Amino acid sequence: MDLVAIVLTIITASTPLLLAATGELITEKSGVLNLGVEGMMLIGAITAFATTTITNSAVLGVLAGAAAGTSMACVFGILVLIFLANQVATGLALTIFGIGLSALVGTGFVGIALEPLPKLDLGPISAVPVIGQILLGQDFLVYLSFFMVVLVAYFLSKTRLGLILRAVGESHDSAHALGYPVLLVRFLAILFGGFMCGLAGSYLSLAYTPLWAENMTAGRGWIAVALVVFGTWRAGRVALGAYLFGAITILQLHVQGWGLEIASQFMSMLPYLATIVVLVIISRDGAKIRLNAPQSIGKAFTPSR
């Protein structure tokens, strides 16, 4: 019984990472590095929370959160694609902007508590011990996160549009020479990244801890960016990394509860360390990394040169 509770909390801790990392994966595969994940998540979180508080509708809240993340990404896309701003600097600015703006908007919402996002309830089936509780009793964002990972993996490896996206990220000049709309593809990929970050933020403020606190993402956006890189741009490994991180985050809390003589600082460090070590070890094959890493990442594209 206790184990079920642990698994449930692991899922809750991993879902926002998985959502954000899946979005960032698509953005990076198109050759754009968006370091604004943290900022987009925060804006998504506060927008979703505020909308739900005002309208009393969680669905509207999630939609508003996703839309807010998308519009942040839209600003980023315009700056880096049209005005050719440096992607790293713009992404950092987006994060700082998101932290500030969400704190400003959120001042009126501190201390309000919401009902957590409704969970799937199939009556007696959802109450079946272990399996029913874990698989059939989650909120829809959890199911969506799994669906999106599978969808993204399928999209990248099996579909023509996915191939075009990879081609644009691999060599924008060649893709342009073949007549593909490089900037449009990248813009859409950036928007998708923002959409997923908005969802991740919504999940944090509506399901993970259904209240608003300043800077409540606490660095999860950065973890999502790191997961994409350490997962060598492959959807399955990114998902594995997200759950590894979530699992160790929760487990170390429980271990601390046992009163072992291990410094709590070390335990808090553990999720980061373990995730990086594991992902580095499983993806240490240099040739594979070269195949999966988008070669044009971070480079601005100007059509006629």
Place this chain on the structure above:
Amino acid sequence: MPALNDNQNNMKSSYDKASGEPNALLELGGISKAFPGILANDAIDLRVMPGEIHGLVGENGAGKSTLVKIIYGLLRPDQGTIKWEGDAVSIFGPSQARSLGIGMVFQHFSLFEALTVMENIALAIDEKWKTQELRSRIDEVSRNFGLSIEIDRYVHSLSVGERQRVEIVRCLLQSPKLLILDEPTSVLTPQEAESLFETLNILSKRGCAILYISHKLHEIKKICHAATILRAGRVVANCDPSKEPIKKMAELLVGSQLPEINRGRLTAHGVERIHIDNLNYTSKDPFSVKLKNISFTVRGGEILGIAGVAGNGQTELMSVLSGEVKDLDDPSIIKFNNQIVTSKGAAERRLLGAGFVPEQRQGHSAVTEMSLIENVLLTALKTCDLEKSGFIDQAKARSFAESIISNFDVRTTGVQAETGSLSGGNLQKFIVGRELLQQPSILIIEQPTWGVDVGAAIILRRALLDLAKSGAAVIIISQDLDEIFEVCNKIAVMADGMISILGDIAAVSMEEIGVLMGGQRYEH
């Protein structure tokens, strides 16, 4: 009787259409395109008839690339009209060009390294992607035109020649009416080039017109039905290449009397400078070629040409000789100037008087994002004392770069120019100049004049000859046999990672080389 009049008018106009010259497939009228500071195309007229192989000839910077980019929809002309099958069209982009029936094989290949051959081909086809169907179509086309390709390999593991085949197959799959080929034979063996010509002839007989861009005038003469010669953005002549003498065409192209290369007498009795003994190398890359039992020596004053089809171990040999790769299999020995350098890196070998120019100019021989002066510092810093107690001697570096630019006629805006802004030929002149001005006693150079125009190629080949005359040992790894025969005095052929030394070039027949390139061992 107005009705009759109308009728007569109608008849008259259709008669006019019929009586005029036959409709051209593609007709360009007064195409102009300016870039900041340069008029790349100046009122260019061009007519390509259906089924015609039309040569487009010109030096680097003559405006050929700009013109074909306009035809393929990658650039919009500032002025001028494009007529396709008699109708005026504006070509907004490559996919529109492809839907009209225009296919293009690029000079700098437009392939994606991290994708497979199959995926690369699927990307260039506008139709839906049905894997099995596409596979059988690729098989069919590659068999019909003798262009063998391996569908499931990753492009980064293919040689230049194989990549070109992929590009050609990719175009042919769309059964184009006009195929644009940019310098297609520069990476092929004579036999491969022959079979490409056959392919082109078949295509032409089936009604597909070909716009053939080349610097090699004898090819133009051999296969083209018509030729347009460009110089400095203008059409200087339209001719029938089968009737025009090559020398005449070359002079039109360069715009002045051609200097002749005089090989003179190379004295091959210098000291032994390069000594390779039993070289064996197996790379970790599963797609690379194993080097097997390679032994040879090159003396001062000698130029050894290593011929061979792309992908037979030349790239591996180059990286072993230059010291980029050091984990050789026993008992390999490499000696430069009588010192064993087998386990020494590229920088140490350079300090012993060696210079290297690998095939890939952008990103291997030179860093395109850096200025010319910075690229000079990359290899000449130590050998030419361009540093003073840990600081860069800017004045000396600048004058070194300037002397390269003036000695080798590099056309650029100055030593601070971004290296990537130089055209292929100018960049190669700069890179070779950088190595030569360090006065190496050993120079190993791969594909010295690939994609370089006639004028620049003459300058480069002359410089290599002069270097050998001054007592240096030179190795040229090239797939261009004409070049090897023009410059080298010894020849070797590479096939499947092994090398056959044929010795004096005067005693070797083209046929013998062809057989060896095909992979048969030469029995002494």
